[in-house]
């Protein structure tokens with residue numbers, strides 16, 4: 001059962017697609033303090049909290065503070081409170097009562113789950129205007145299912161997007177892309193897509209292609225298509241200000257860009273220097289920007305990633321002027337403890353400055369809103385612009401789309417990647433821990449930059465990360481400019497990489513089938529162990545193993561130099577220790593704790609009792625996977641069936 005409560009005058013987000021009568025009774029579970037705009041709840045010692053989508057820290061969110069305030073922050077450290085997303089749904093798992101809650105407001109929300117006071121959960125609002133949905137059900141999975149039922153079906157990518165994608169900031173020319181594909185093909189490592197980062201554009205202008213570095217782009221796309229390779233270009237939120245650039249000119253003529261209070265267009269800066277931001281919240285601007293994707297779709301492109309859409313702001317013209325003006329005061333001075341730090345703060349305040357998010361406005365549903373009031377739905381609406389347009393410009397074919405910034409509701413139009421992580425062992429664990437909360441909030445097509453985006457990767461880290469990455473729907477190796485190159489073929493043990501990625505392809509029939517079932521039945525694709533074992537106290541402690549779909553559990557290794565790990569089995573399972581899709585040993589492991597060995601090139605998969613895992617012969621491309629080659633690895637599945645979902649993988 002779901003009840004809706006309304007506080008103040010909430011701004012519509014269109015996250016929920018079902019109509020509800022507003023409940024006039026008092027909000028259950030939390031005490032409401034209207035004056036301060038806070039909800040509070042006492043937590044018993046054993047109570048747990050799950051969800052909140054893409055955030056930092058563990059699977060059980062208790063013990064920290066999380067702020068929904070979409071941020072371009074490339075330092076995903078433990079102490080951070082905000083990442084790129086606001087996915088305000090959580091499940092409260094109390095000793096005697098479990099419930100779900102969706103806090104629907106596009107403004108800033110603070111979830112203080114035992115941070116300020118260890119036994120208190122409080123939810124704070126900058127403006128106490130919100131719709132709150134309270135979900136009650138028979139168990140956690142039922143609560144999640146009901147919630148997913150009111151926010152609309154999750155986005156479905158084309159099946160080829162389950163293949164491996166190689167990315168880099170940036171492949172600088174068509175020849176460099178050719179080389180990547182050649183190298184993969186030479187090594188026999190499967191691959192389906194290559195990502196084009198900002199340098200494919202002409203001076204970072206959206207919907208343009210640099211003619212010199214990518215000459216005759218349309219034919220280049222065709223050439224890649226002929227090899228069954230999909231090129232996936234990036235699109236950024238800011239539109240370069242440049243006379244004669246059609247997107248800029250049209251945006252000005254159509255009045256599609258966000259403006260300041262005085263009616264002037266906001267001048268901000270990102271990669272190309274000065275840009276305007278389209279007002280994605282405005283229906284007309286959204287339709288206009290969405291139709292721009294056609295420029296590339298017409299050239300044969302069938303996948304995109306939307307970036308810098310929190311939005312990231314390097315500086316605004318106004319604030320930069322303020323900084324330069326104030327810098328004068330420090331010139332020639334003997335800077336002491338206070339003035340030195342004030343100076344440092346001043347210079348450090350240039351990018352993503354909170355004041356800048358209060359400088360511009362949106363025309364949304366017939367009203368004018370200051371940006372910070374609707375901040376968390378900006379990226380959502382950029383991706384919605386694309387998603388809505390794809391329905392018009394690609395009526396029969398699905399198009400790959402995922403975004404950096406998001407809000408619940410965006411899951412209907414695309415997936416997400418988890419932004420600028422690092423080549424750190426702890427970020428493999430973070431990736432594992434983010435997946436179930438993303439499943440809860442409907443973001444099924446998700447994944448992180450495998451191998452790590454910033455910092456230099458190492459061969460062992462990349463291998464361990466890949467051993468988890470092969471289970472995430474979005475499986476992409478991406479790294480930043482100036483970091484060590486991390487295409488798989490650059491490392492010593494190519495054979496093992498080939499085998500591990502081959503295993504991914506062998507499992508695509510299963511992963512696609514489970515994905516589609518999760519979409520259609522509002523199920524979670526990644527589940528914490530305790531969601532299926534609610535009465536098992538040990539299962540509640542497990543933060544680094546996940547059920548992936550209905551048949552298997554994974555227990556990835558994410559510690560440097562480890563040759564095994566402890567695994568907790570809530571039930572007796574069959575361990576498959578894969579070196580490749582057809583080279584693996586099996587062992588029945590009884591319920592309980594085990595130390596399970598796994599050499600650097602070995603992937604641990606646990607098949608559940610009475611379930612079956614389809615395994616196909618890997619192929620170079622998803623298209624070539626031979627479904628008639630599928631065999632089933634079962635554990636005690638006498639009389640039980642596996643329903644393998646499949647379709648043509650491309651039609652809408």
Ligand code: GLC
Pocket residue numbers: 168169197198234307308404419420478479480
């Ligand atoms: C942002 C993105 C990253 C991309 C870079 C350059 O940092 O998060 O993935 O490579 O911009 O476009």
